[in-house]
Amino acid sequence: MAITVVVPAVLFTVADRVCVHYANDEAAQLVKEKYGYGNTTDGRLDVSIEGFPFLTQAFAQDFGHVELTARQFLVDTTTNTPGSYLHIRQLRLDLRGVTVTSLTARHAEANLATGTLTLSYEELSGVVTRLAGKGGSVKVSQAPGSAGQAARVKVTGTADGTVLTSTGTLLAQGTEVSLNIPGAERASVVWRVGLPEGVGFTSARATSEGVEIGMVGHQVNLGASRFTR
Numbered sequence: 001m002a003i004t005v006v007v008p009a010v011l012f013t014v015a016d017r018v019c020v021h022y023a024n025d026e027a028a029q030l031v032k033e034k035y036g037y038g039n040t041t042d043g044r045l046d047v048s049i050e051g052f053p054f055l056t057q058a059f060a061q062d063f064g065h066v067e068l069t070a071r072q073f074l075v076d077t078t079t080n081t082p083g084s085y086l087h088i089r090q091l092r093l094d095l096r097g098v099t100v101t102s103l104t105a106r107h108a109e110a111n112l113a114t115g116t117l118t119l120s121y122e123e124l125s126g127v128v129t130r131l132a133g134k135g136g137s138v139k140v141s142q143a144p145g146s147a148g149q150a151a152r153v154k155v156t157g158t159a160d161g162t163v164l165t166s167t168g169t170l171l172a173q174g175t176e177v178s179l180n181i182p183g184a185e186r187a188s189v190v191w192r193v194g195l196p197e198g199v200g201f202t203s204a205r206a207t208s209e210g211v212e213i214g215m216v217g218h219q220v221n222l223g224a225s226r227f228t229r
Contacts, residue, residue: 008189017085036195037070037091044071066110075191078176083130086191087123089210092116095220113199113217119170119177120210124153128181130133132159132191143167144204151204151211155181172201172213 032038038045048067070091077084097111124140132138138157145152151170158164168181178190199217 030115035196037073037194039073039086043073045069045073062100064096066095066098068093068095068115075193078190078192080156081131081189084127084191086119086127087196089118089120090116091118091193093196093215095222098222108222110196110220110222111218113196113215113220115199115215116192117172117177117193117201117213117215118210119213121153124179124211126168128155128179130155132157138164139211140168142208144206146205149201149204151213153179153206153211161199170204170206170211172204174200177201177213 046069050198071089074085093113093115095110095113098108100108121140128138136158141154143152143154149172153168153170155164155166155168166182171178176190176192180188198220199215201213202216203214205212
């Protein structure tokens, strides 16, 4: 009797894990297509549908918790200035109450989305140096005084013959991140980040490791994708 109970249970668990693995890969591919998170050779995108059993959630087209983590992808400025690209170290989204509203269009909605986007000082230093032109490297580092949606950063170096020793502001609003550097020829740079509709930046904080930007969304439209098999 025990064998007849255990074997079907094991087979169900194996089938469940195979299906969730396929669904994770499919969702990751759709996210790459929709938001461009996999646009670098060293980038990585992981989607994890949490909860067991997966098949029960799939039949109901209702998923309690989905995690998305994208690493090392590129965003550009709103003006697409040469050299203005910025590597995003990591974007992490926790999606709660995800409901599939259309299978044919691969469309879904989430009741709540929370997450963080992390920028490294190394990458910020690199893009500012590229945009500064001649004069050597420019270094961006932590500065005290982060508040709300504005993180303060220290900027030192030489840009076009001008010595910079100033405190800049990295502002996160909507789906855009802007960096303002007093005294620099190009005093302001704005990057636009692809986010699901309804998700926006809510905070920015300079830490010892980089700038951490918080985001929140309610009744999030995860959208459809042009991806087809």
